[in-house]
Amino acid sequence: MSFFLPVTRNRVSSFITLLPFFLVLIVSTSASAQQRVSRQFPAGKNVRLELKNLSGTITVESWARDEIKITATMEAPAVHFNPRQTDLGLIIDIVADNRDRRDVGDVNFKVQVPIRSSLDLETRSGQITVSNVQGELLRAHVSTSGDITLSGISAARVFASNTTGNIYFDGDFASGGTYEFKSGRGTITLRLPANCGFHLVATAPAAEKIKMGEFWHSGLKKMGEGRRIIGDVGDGRASVTIMNYQGDIHFLRR
Protein backbone atom coordinates (compact mmCIF):
# COMPACT_ATOMS: atom_id res chain seq x y z
CA MET A 1 0.00 0.00 0.00
CA SER A 2 1.23 3.42 -0.92
CA PHE A 3 0.85 6.45 1.36
CA PHE A 4 0.90 8.85 -1.63
CA LEU A 5 -1.31 9.51 -4.62
CA PRO A 6 0.45 8.94 -8.03
CA VAL A 7 0.92 12.70 -8.67
CA THR A 8 2.26 13.24 -5.20
CA ARG A 9 4.52 10.22 -5.60
CA ASN A 10 6.02 11.77 -8.74
CA ARG A 11 6.69 15.00 -6.88
CA VAL A 12 8.33 13.15 -4.00
CA SER A 13 10.57 11.18 -6.35
CA SER A 14 11.54 14.42 -8.12
CA PHE A 15 12.33 16.02 -4.76
CA ILE A 16 14.46 13.05 -3.72
CA THR A 17 16.31 13.23 -7.01
CA LEU A 18 17.04 16.93 -6.56
CA LEU A 19 17.82 16.71 -2.82
CA PRO A 20 21.59 16.13 -3.23
CA PHE A 21 21.74 19.10 -5.57
CA PHE A 22 19.98 21.32 -3.00
CA LEU A 23 22.27 20.08 -0.25
CA VAL A 24 25.38 20.85 -2.29
CA LEU A 25 23.92 24.28 -3.10
CA ILE A 26 23.21 25.03 0.57
CA VAL A 27 26.68 23.93 1.72
CA SER A 28 28.45 25.86 -1.03
CA THR A 29 26.37 28.97 -0.28
CA SER A 30 27.26 28.68 3.40
CA ALA A 31 30.95 28.21 2.58
CA SER A 32 31.00 31.16 0.24
CA ALA A 33 29.45 33.34 3.00
CA GLN A 34 32.54 32.72 5.09
CA GLN A 35 35.70 34.52 4.25
CA ARG A 36 39.12 33.13 4.95
CA VAL A 37 42.12 35.45 5.17
CA SER A 38 45.66 34.25 5.65
CA ARG A 39 48.67 36.45 6.27
CA GLN A 40 52.27 35.92 7.30
CA PHE A 41 54.50 38.32 9.19
CA PRO A 42 58.24 38.17 9.82
CA ALA A 43 59.03 37.90 13.52
CA GLY A 44 61.97 37.55 15.88
CA LYS A 45 62.36 34.58 18.17
CA ASN A 46 60.91 36.37 21.22
CA VAL A 47 57.98 38.01 19.54
CA ARG A 48 54.78 39.13 21.26
CA LEU A 49 51.32 38.57 19.82
CA GLU A 50 48.30 40.46 21.09
CA LEU A 51 44.97 39.24 19.77
CA LYS A 52 41.66 40.68 20.88
CA ASN A 53 38.65 38.98 19.36
CA LEU A 54 34.96 39.68 19.74
CA SER A 55 33.65 36.20 19.31
CA GLY A 56 35.10 32.99 17.95
CA THR A 57 37.88 30.54 18.61
CA ILE A 58 41.56 31.31 18.92
CA THR A 59 43.96 28.47 18.28
CA VAL A 60 47.67 29.08 18.65
CA GLU A 61 50.48 26.62 18.08
CA SER A 62 54.21 26.96 17.71
CA TRP A 63 56.21 26.14 14.64
CA ALA A 64 59.90 26.16 13.74
CA ARG A 65 59.87 29.38 11.71
CA ASP A 66 60.61 32.98 12.69
CA GLU A 67 57.27 34.04 11.31
CA ILE A 68 53.73 34.50 12.51
CA LYS A 69 51.03 33.08 10.31
CA ILE A 70 47.46 34.17 10.92
CA THR A 71 44.51 32.47 9.34
CA ALA A 72 41.19 34.11 10.10
CA THR A 73 37.90 32.58 9.12
CA MET A 74 35.19 35.21 9.26
CA GLU A 75 31.51 34.53 9.49
CA ALA A 76 30.59 37.97 8.19
CA PRO A 77 32.51 38.77 5.00
CA ALA A 78 32.79 42.47 5.70
CA VAL A 79 34.60 42.17 9.04
CA HIS A 80 37.57 44.49 9.27
CA PHE A 81 40.81 42.70 9.99
CA ASN A 82 43.87 44.95 10.22
CA PRO A 83 46.89 43.40 11.93
CA ARG A 84 49.47 45.96 13.04
CA GLN A 85 53.11 45.09 13.28
CA THR A 86 55.11 46.94 15.95
CA ASP A 87 58.67 46.75 17.23
CA LEU A 88 57.55 44.24 19.84
CA GLY A 89 55.38 42.06 17.68
CA LEU A 90 51.94 41.83 16.19
CA ILE A 91 48.65 43.34 17.34
CA ILE A 92 45.27 42.19 16.07
CA ASP A 93 42.28 43.98 17.57
CA ILE A 94 38.99 42.92 16.04
CA VAL A 95 37.12 44.90 18.70
CA ALA A 96 38.77 48.20 17.78
CA ASP A 97 38.76 47.48 14.05
CA ASN A 98 34.98 46.94 14.08
CA ARG A 99 33.90 49.34 16.79
CA ASP A 100 30.95 50.85 14.96
CA ARG A 101 29.73 47.63 13.43
CA ARG A 102 26.98 45.36 14.69
CA ASP A 103 26.70 41.60 14.25
CA VAL A 104 30.31 41.08 13.32
CA GLY A 105 29.83 37.40 14.00
CA ASP A 106 32.45 34.82 14.80
CA VAL A 107 36.01 35.24 13.68
CA ASN A 108 37.96 32.03 14.15
CA PHE A 109 41.71 32.42 14.32
CA LYS A 110 44.39 29.88 13.72
CA VAL A 111 47.81 31.27 14.54
CA GLN A 112 51.28 29.80 14.17
CA VAL A 113 54.05 31.48 16.11
CA PRO A 114 57.74 30.95 16.98
CA ILE A 115 58.08 28.76 20.07
CA ARG A 116 59.42 31.59 22.30
CA SER A 117 56.47 33.87 21.64
CA SER A 118 54.62 35.77 24.34
CA LEU A 119 50.88 35.66 23.86
CA ASP A 120 48.11 37.95 25.05
CA LEU A 121 44.83 36.48 23.85
CA GLU A 122 41.34 37.71 24.57
CA THR A 123 37.87 36.98 23.28
CA ARG A 124 34.39 37.79 24.51
CA SER A 125 33.23 34.28 23.82
CA GLY A 126 34.79 31.23 22.26
CA GLN A 127 37.51 28.73 22.98
CA ILE A 128 41.16 29.58 23.35
CA THR A 129 43.64 26.78 22.67
CA VAL A 130 47.38 27.19 22.94
CA SER A 131 49.89 24.42 22.47
CA ASN A 132 53.67 24.08 22.75
CA VAL A 133 54.57 27.68 23.42
CA GLN A 134 57.46 28.65 25.68
CA GLY A 135 57.49 32.43 25.82
CA GLU A 136 57.73 34.83 28.74
CA LEU A 137 53.98 35.52 29.06
CA LEU A 138 50.82 33.68 28.24
CA ARG A 139 47.52 35.36 28.97
CA ALA A 140 44.21 33.87 27.88
CA HIS A 141 40.99 35.62 28.84
CA VAL A 142 37.44 34.75 27.83
CA SER A 143 35.09 37.30 29.32
CA THR A 144 31.99 35.10 29.06
CA SER A 145 31.81 31.52 27.82
CA GLY A 146 34.58 29.44 26.39
CA ASP A 147 37.05 26.74 27.36
CA ILE A 148 40.72 27.54 27.72
CA THR A 149 43.19 24.77 26.92
CA LEU A 150 46.87 25.39 27.42
CA SER A 151 49.14 22.41 26.76
CA GLY A 152 52.89 22.02 26.46
CA ILE A 153 53.35 25.40 28.11
CA SER A 154 56.54 26.68 29.69
CA ALA A 155 56.22 30.36 30.54
CA ALA A 156 57.23 32.51 33.49
CA ARG A 157 53.80 34.12 33.72
CA VAL A 158 50.53 32.47 32.85
CA PHE A 159 47.08 33.99 33.41
CA ALA A 160 43.94 32.20 32.34
CA SER A 161 40.42 33.34 33.16
CA ASN A 162 36.85 32.85 31.97
CA THR A 163 33.34 33.08 33.40
CA THR A 164 31.84 29.88 32.07
CA GLY A 165 33.98 27.06 30.76
CA ASN A 166 36.81 24.74 31.71
CA ILE A 167 40.43 25.71 32.07
CA TYR A 168 43.06 23.08 31.38
CA PHE A 169 46.76 23.67 31.90
CA ASP A 170 49.45 21.15 31.07
CA GLY A 171 52.94 22.49 31.49
CA ASP A 172 55.75 23.45 33.83
CA PHE A 173 55.98 26.10 36.51
CA ALA A 174 59.21 28.11 36.33
CA SER A 175 60.97 28.95 39.56
CA GLY A 176 59.91 32.48 40.49
CA GLY A 177 57.07 32.40 37.97
CA THR A 178 53.49 33.58 38.51
CA TYR A 179 50.47 31.51 37.51
CA GLU A 180 46.85 32.50 37.96
CA PHE A 181 43.73 30.64 36.95
CA LYS A 182 40.20 31.86 37.51
CA SER A 183 36.83 30.56 36.43
CA GLY A 184 33.23 31.30 37.35
CA ARG A 185 31.76 27.95 36.44
CA GLY A 186 33.86 25.17 35.04
CA THR A 187 36.60 22.81 36.06
CA ILE A 188 40.14 24.06 36.42
CA THR A 189 42.58 21.23 35.79
CA LEU A 190 46.33 21.51 36.22
CA ARG A 191 48.49 18.68 34.92
CA LEU A 192 51.98 19.07 36.28
CA PRO A 193 55.25 17.14 36.52
CA ALA A 194 55.84 15.29 39.80
CA ASN A 195 58.82 17.45 40.77
CA CYS A 196 56.90 20.69 40.31
CA GLY A 197 57.46 23.29 43.08
CA PHE A 198 55.04 26.10 43.85
CA HIS A 199 53.31 28.09 46.54
CA LEU A 200 49.58 27.50 46.21
CA VAL A 201 46.53 29.58 47.07
CA ALA A 202 43.51 27.67 45.75
CA THR A 203 39.93 28.81 46.46
CA ALA A 204 36.75 26.93 45.57
CA PRO A 205 33.13 27.09 46.79
CA ALA A 206 33.46 23.94 48.92
CA ALA A 207 36.25 21.85 50.43
CA GLU A 208 35.46 18.78 48.37
CA LYS A 209 35.85 20.75 45.16
CA ILE A 210 39.62 21.07 45.56
CA LYS A 211 41.26 17.81 44.59
CA MET A 212 44.99 17.95 45.16
CA GLY A 213 45.56 14.35 44.08
CA GLU A 214 49.17 13.24 44.52
CA PHE A 215 50.27 16.79 45.31
CA TRP A 216 48.47 16.72 48.68
CA HIS A 217 50.62 16.62 51.81
CA SER A 218 49.99 17.42 55.43
CA GLY A 219 51.90 20.70 55.27
CA LEU A 220 49.14 22.28 53.23
CA LYS A 221 46.78 24.43 55.27
CA LYS A 222 43.02 24.63 54.88
CA MET A 223 41.10 27.82 55.50
CA GLY A 224 37.43 28.85 55.46
CA GLU A 225 36.08 25.34 56.14
CA GLY A 226 38.44 23.92 53.55
CA ARG A 227 37.32 26.23 50.75
CA ARG A 228 40.86 27.48 50.48
CA ILE A 229 44.13 25.55 50.48
CA ILE A 230 47.38 27.37 51.09
CA GLY A 231 50.91 26.03 51.24
CA ASP A 232 54.07 25.00 49.48
CA VAL A 233 54.37 22.09 47.14
CA GLY A 234 57.99 21.11 46.52
CA ASP A 235 60.34 24.07 46.74
CA GLY A 236 57.43 26.54 46.61
CA ARG A 237 59.27 28.91 44.30
CA ALA A 238 56.53 29.53 41.77
CA SER A 239 53.37 31.36 42.82
CA VAL A 240 50.09 29.70 41.87
CA THR A 241 46.72 31.32 42.54
CA ILE A 242 43.50 29.58 41.59
CA MET A 243 39.95 30.76 42.15
CA ASN A 244 36.81 29.00 41.07
CA TYR A 245 33.42 30.40 42.03
CA GLN A 246 31.36 27.30 41.40
CA GLY A 247 33.47 24.59 39.80
CA ASP A 248 36.19 22.12 40.78
CA ILE A 249 39.94 22.44 40.95
CA HIS A 250 41.89 19.34 39.98
CA PHE A 251 45.58 18.62 40.21
CA LEU A 252 46.95 15.81 38.10
CA ARG A 253 50.48 14.42 38.14
CA ARG A 254 52.01 13.90 34.74
Place this chain on the structure above:
Amino acid sequence: MNCEKYQDLLSDFIDGSLASQDHHSIEAHLSACGVCAEVRGDLDAIVTYCHEHRGEYDAVPNERALWLRISNLIEAGDLELATDLRTEIPQNAGWWFRLMNRSWQMSLPQLAASMIAVAIIVSVATMIGLRRFGSGGESAGLRSSGVTTVAANGLPLAERYRQQQQTIDYWNQRVELNKARWNPQMRETFERNLNVIDAAVNDSLSHLNQNPHDEVSEEVLNAALNDKVELLREFAEL
Protein backbone atom coordinates in the same frame (compact mmCIF):
# COMPACT_ATOMS: atom_id res chain seq x y z
CA MET B 1 79.75 132.97 32.79
CA ASN B 2 78.05 131.51 35.84
CA CYS B 3 79.45 129.29 38.62
CA GLU B 4 78.45 126.07 36.84
CA LYS B 5 80.50 127.00 33.78
CA TYR B 6 83.47 128.00 35.93
CA GLN B 7 83.31 124.66 37.84
CA ASP B 8 83.31 122.75 34.53
CA LEU B 9 86.60 124.39 33.65
CA LEU B 10 88.19 123.89 37.09
CA SER B 11 89.81 120.57 36.19
CA ASP B 12 91.58 122.11 33.18
CA PHE B 13 92.43 125.16 35.29
CA ILE B 14 94.25 122.98 37.85
CA ASP B 15 96.02 121.08 35.07
CA GLY B 16 97.10 124.42 33.53
CA SER B 17 95.75 123.61 30.16
CA LEU B 18 93.49 126.65 29.74
CA ALA B 19 94.12 129.63 27.54
CA SER B 20 95.62 132.56 29.47
CA GLN B 21 92.47 134.64 29.04
CA ASP B 22 90.27 131.93 30.51
CA HIS B 23 92.82 131.22 33.22
CA HIS B 24 92.73 134.88 34.36
CA SER B 25 88.99 135.00 34.14
CA ILE B 26 88.65 131.95 36.45
CA GLU B 27 91.24 133.34 38.86
CA ALA B 28 89.25 136.55 39.12
CA HIS B 29 86.02 134.57 39.76
CA LEU B 30 87.62 132.33 42.37
CA SER B 31 88.84 135.30 44.31
CA ALA B 32 85.31 136.68 44.40
CA CYS B 33 83.21 133.42 44.77
CA GLY B 34 83.61 131.40 47.95
CA VAL B 35 81.63 128.34 46.70
CA CYS B 36 83.70 127.87 43.58
CA ALA B 37 86.89 128.48 45.58
CA GLU B 38 85.86 125.63 47.92
CA VAL B 39 85.21 123.28 44.96
CA ARG B 40 88.56 124.20 43.52
CA GLY B 41 90.18 123.41 46.94
CA ASP B 42 88.55 119.91 47.00
CA LEU B 43 89.51 119.15 43.45
CA ASP B 44 93.01 120.38 44.04
CA ALA B 45 93.37 118.08 47.05
CA ILE B 46 92.19 115.04 45.01
CA VAL B 47 94.55 115.78 42.16
CA THR B 48 97.45 116.34 44.56
CA TYR B 49 96.67 113.04 46.36
CA CYS B 50 96.60 111.18 43.06
CA HIS B 51 99.88 112.69 42.02
CA GLU B 52 101.48 111.75 45.31
CA HIS B 53 100.24 108.10 45.20
CA ARG B 54 100.74 107.50 41.51
CA GLY B 55 101.60 103.82 40.75
CA GLU B 56 100.07 102.40 43.90
CA TYR B 57 96.73 101.55 42.23
CA ASP B 58 97.79 99.80 39.05
CA ALA B 59 95.07 97.78 37.30
CA VAL B 60 95.03 94.11 38.31
CA PRO B 61 96.63 91.77 35.77
CA ASN B 62 93.58 89.43 35.60
CA GLU B 63 90.39 91.29 36.17
CA ARG B 64 88.18 88.15 35.72
CA ALA B 65 90.13 86.26 38.38
CA LEU B 66 89.63 89.19 40.71
CA TRP B 67 85.88 89.10 40.24
CA LEU B 68 85.83 85.34 40.80
CA ARG B 69 87.70 85.82 44.05
CA ILE B 70 85.22 88.47 45.08
CA SER B 71 82.33 86.17 44.19
CA ASN B 72 83.90 83.34 46.21
CA LEU B 73 84.36 85.63 49.16
CA ILE B 74 80.71 86.67 48.99
CA GLU B 75 79.59 83.03 48.85
CA ALA B 76 81.93 82.15 51.70
CA GLY B 77 80.36 84.97 53.62
CA ASP B 78 76.91 83.51 52.92
CA LEU B 79 78.05 80.10 54.11
CA GLU B 80 79.43 81.59 57.25
CA LEU B 81 76.13 83.34 57.72
CA ALA B 82 74.27 80.10 57.18
CA THR B 83 76.64 78.31 59.55
CA ASP B 84 76.04 81.00 62.08
CA LEU B 85 72.28 80.50 61.64
CA ARG B 86 72.66 76.75 62.07
CA THR B 87 74.71 77.15 65.17
CA GLU B 88 71.88 79.19 66.57
CA ILE B 89 69.59 76.11 66.39
CA PRO B 90 69.53 74.36 69.72
CA GLN B 91 71.04 70.88 69.83
CA ASN B 92 67.84 69.31 71.10
CA ALA B 93 65.65 70.95 68.46
CA GLY B 94 63.30 68.64 66.50
CA TRP B 95 63.59 67.85 62.78
CA TRP B 96 60.73 70.17 61.94
CA PHE B 97 62.38 73.08 63.74
CA ARG B 98 65.68 72.36 61.96
CA LEU B 99 63.91 72.11 58.60
CA MET B 100 62.04 75.33 59.04
CA ASN B 101 65.16 77.20 60.23
CA ARG B 102 67.24 76.07 57.32
CA SER B 103 68.27 78.64 54.74
CA TRP B 104 67.12 77.66 51.24
CA GLN B 105 68.82 79.32 48.32
CA MET B 106 68.28 78.12 44.75
CA SER B 107 69.02 79.43 41.32
CA LEU B 108 66.19 79.76 38.79
CA PRO B 109 67.07 76.47 36.97
CA GLN B 110 67.32 74.69 40.35
CA LEU B 111 63.95 76.09 41.34
CA ALA B 112 62.40 75.03 38.01
CA ALA B 113 63.91 71.53 38.30
CA SER B 114 62.60 71.24 41.85
CA MET B 115 59.11 72.24 40.76
CA ILE B 116 59.15 69.71 37.91
CA ALA B 117 60.36 67.00 40.30
CA VAL B 118 57.57 67.81 42.74
CA ALA B 119 55.01 67.73 39.90
CA ILE B 120 56.29 64.31 38.71
CA ILE B 121 56.27 62.87 42.24
CA VAL B 122 52.73 64.10 42.85
CA SER B 123 51.56 62.68 39.49
CA VAL B 124 53.15 59.29 40.13
CA ALA B 125 51.78 59.16 43.67
CA THR B 126 48.30 60.03 42.37
CA MET B 127 48.49 57.36 39.68
CA ILE B 128 49.63 54.73 42.18
CA GLY B 129 46.90 55.80 44.56
CA LEU B 130 44.23 55.61 41.89
CA ARG B 131 45.49 52.26 40.70
CA ARG B 132 45.46 50.86 44.21
CA PHE B 133 42.04 52.31 44.75
CA GLY B 134 40.95 50.66 41.52
CA SER B 135 42.58 47.32 42.21
CA GLY B 136 41.06 46.56 45.57
CA GLY B 137 43.75 44.03 46.34
CA GLU B 138 43.53 42.02 43.15
CA SER B 139 46.70 40.37 42.05
CA ALA B 140 48.63 41.62 39.05
CA GLY B 141 47.56 38.90 36.70
CA LEU B 142 43.90 39.28 37.33
CA ARG B 143 44.28 43.01 36.85
CA SER B 144 45.96 42.39 33.54
CA SER B 145 43.08 40.18 32.55
CA GLY B 146 40.92 43.26 32.59
CA VAL B 147 39.54 42.82 36.07
CA THR B 148 39.28 46.13 37.89
CA THR B 149 37.93 46.87 41.30
CA VAL B 150 36.04 49.78 42.67
CA ALA B 151 36.70 49.51 46.37
CA ALA B 152 39.63 50.63 48.45
CA ASN B 153 41.40 48.29 50.80
CA GLY B 154 40.80 48.81 54.44
CA LEU B 155 37.20 49.92 54.10
CA PRO B 156 34.60 48.09 56.13
CA LEU B 157 32.92 45.32 54.18
CA ALA B 158 29.51 47.00 54.12
CA GLU B 159 30.95 50.25 52.85
CA ARG B 160 33.00 48.48 50.21
CA TYR B 161 29.96 46.50 49.12
CA ARG B 162 27.88 49.67 48.94
CA GLN B 163 30.48 51.38 46.74
CA GLN B 164 30.74 48.41 44.42
CA GLN B 165 26.98 48.18 44.24
CA GLN B 166 26.80 51.83 43.15
CA THR B 167 29.23 51.13 40.33
CA ILE B 168 27.25 48.07 39.34
CA ASP B 169 24.02 50.10 39.28
CA TYR B 170 25.63 52.66 37.01
CA TRP B 171 26.84 50.09 34.48
CA ASN B 172 23.59 48.18 34.75
CA GLN B 173 21.71 51.26 33.58
CA ARG B 174 24.06 51.60 30.63
CA VAL B 175 23.54 47.95 29.75
CA GLU B 176 19.76 48.28 29.91
CA LEU B 177 19.92 51.15 27.42
CA ASN B 178 21.81 49.03 24.90
CA LYS B 179 20.14 45.71 25.52
CA ALA B 180 17.36 46.27 22.98
CA ARG B 181 19.93 46.33 20.18
CA TRP B 182 21.46 42.99 21.07
CA ASN B 183 20.67 39.83 19.19
CA PRO B 184 19.07 36.96 21.18
CA GLN B 185 22.32 35.00 21.30
CA MET B 186 24.23 37.88 22.83
CA ARG B 187 21.45 38.47 25.34
CA GLU B 188 21.47 34.83 26.34
CA THR B 189 25.26 34.80 26.73
CA PHE B 190 25.16 37.90 28.88
CA GLU B 191 22.35 36.66 31.13
CA ARG B 192 23.93 33.23 31.59
CA ASN B 193 27.31 34.61 32.60
CA LEU B 194 25.82 37.30 34.80
CA ASN B 195 23.89 34.60 36.64
CA VAL B 196 27.12 32.70 37.28
CA ILE B 197 28.69 35.76 38.87
CA ASP B 198 25.54 36.64 40.80
CA ALA B 199 25.46 33.13 42.22
CA ALA B 200 29.04 33.61 43.49
CA VAL B 201 28.06 36.96 45.02
CA ASN B 202 25.05 35.43 46.77
CA ASP B 203 27.05 32.44 48.04
CA SER B 204 29.67 34.75 49.50
CA LEU B 205 27.08 36.99 51.12
CA SER B 206 25.39 33.94 52.60
CA HIS B 207 28.71 32.76 54.09
CA LEU B 208 29.42 36.24 55.39
CA ASN B 209 26.03 36.42 57.06
CA GLN B 210 26.93 33.28 58.98
CA ASN B 211 30.50 34.33 59.65
CA PRO B 212 31.18 38.05 59.11
CA HIS B 213 34.93 37.52 59.54
CA ASP B 214 35.25 34.86 56.87
CA GLU B 215 38.28 36.06 54.92
CA VAL B 216 37.79 33.62 52.06
CA SER B 217 34.19 34.67 51.42
CA GLU B 218 35.16 38.31 51.63
CA GLU B 219 37.79 37.84 48.93
CA VAL B 220 35.48 35.82 46.72
CA LEU B 221 32.77 38.45 47.12
CA ASN B 222 35.18 41.21 46.17
CA ALA B 223 36.44 39.30 43.14
CA ALA B 224 32.93 38.39 42.00
CA LEU B 225 31.68 41.97 42.30
CA ASN B 226 34.66 43.17 40.30
CA ASP B 227 33.98 40.55 37.66
CA LYS B 228 30.39 41.72 37.52
CA VAL B 229 31.48 45.32 37.00
CA GLU B 230 33.83 44.21 34.27
CA LEU B 231 31.18 42.15 32.51
CA LEU B 232 28.62 44.97 32.69
CA ARG B 233 31.14 47.49 31.45
CA GLU B 234 32.10 45.30 28.52
CA PHE B 235 28.49 44.77 27.48
CA ALA B 236 27.56 48.39 28.10
CA GLU B 237 29.82 49.31 25.19
CA LEU B 238 28.05 47.01 22.76
